[in-house]
Amino acid sequence: MESVSRRRSLAFRSRDSVINQFRRGWLRAVAFALLWWLLTAGAMGSWLIGAPVVLIATLVSMALVPPFSLSPSGVVYFVPFFIWHSLRGGADVAWRAFHPGMPIAPGLVDYPLRLPPGMPRVFMVNTVSLLPGTLSAELGANCLKVHVLDTRKSVLSELLTVERAVARMFGTSLQKVKGGECNEEV
Template structure:
């Protein structure tokens, strides 16, 4: 946990410039969503501006201003990795299910995570489900339980790379495994 996030969690009233940036970013995101949903209809902004303001306030009530530390290059790298792997995962599924005898050797695999931030863990778990041969079925106490379609595939190596890519989005370090 970073120091700035701690300051937010105890409910400081005054916003740092980074937190103000977060509020602005949320407003911009909701405005972009409105533009997309109305398909660029200018007349709709009469409703759009109050809606964007309301959405921003509601989101702040649920998730207090935080400091986003997204690395653009890291996010791009993760995006490309995710895209290529998810394409491969579908080809892999197709390759298996069209065979008369489906070649699978499923097992549950416990994978102790090296990323400790919850948001990063959730991204790892959800991404793993869209990658070849892995389906996340539980996430608790820094351990990800994976249902592997083929136990002979290099599951741990693949998950290791995925973890590194996700850590790269936020520029966070990977902890040593505790078990």
Template sequence: MKSVLCILFTFGLWLLLTWSLDPKVVGVGLMMAILVATLLAHIYPDNPHKALDPRRWFWACIYFPYFLVLCIKSNLDVAYRVLHPDLPIRPGIVKIRTRLTSEMAKTFLANSITLTPGTMTVDIVGQDLYIHWINVHGVDAEEHTRRIVRPFEGLLRRVFE
């Protein structure tokens, strides 16, 4: 089951990248997809059948525009800080804790944090994330966690776990 899904995904990627329906190209692509998905099976996600669940796709469709809005807000925030003559920054590295457990969800959480206003993931140790924050608010870890992680955690848990 897992290998079939991985082969299909790799083969689809090949078709999109080469954009050719020439039988030779398609044949080589099929062979390469089988080879890659078999030899590098440990790199692919462990439970690819989760991607077939329509509910996950529904939540992903809600997540994406939300993420995009935050991303544009973060860009305007950076633009303000860069163009301001005094550079109004107050940076620091804070530590937060997430309740997500699967690797995929944590990866996407870290990526989302990096692209949203003022925060960037520096290191991940187990469930703890170290976040570089360009303008630190609040004093303790709970408040940092509430401000940084809460916007994403619920949606990401529905999408990936």
């Protein structure tokens, strides 16, 4: 009796998994098709090549990129957050570049990552590299080495703010920092 119930449970989970995979695959295919359409300026003749490319890109992404979910409210929060920090950082870098004394104190800063491994951490590392004045230099197990233009600024608190925004977008919580991985305290 128990094995029949267990088989039904496994069959339901398997069907649910297939439905979720189909939904993820469909969303990715739509995203790749939209990208193809944008790249080809909507040329209908390009779909002879585009359709197989979209299919292959979808299958490869399903195999290589693990599933993840985004919090809609987190995304709505992150987009203006990122735009504001990019503009503010860009203005700061431009000011430093044109200032006669060139007030910079470049260096490397170790930042203890508290995001879980996987897509949230990868997104955090890439986001840090896109913000003006910072560049992700090396990723350790739980430590990110960041090159900054000015080590005198409160870089660690800014990185923590970015990490919190990324965690909110992925709907995840930050883990406690384990001692010894990075020398810095946040």
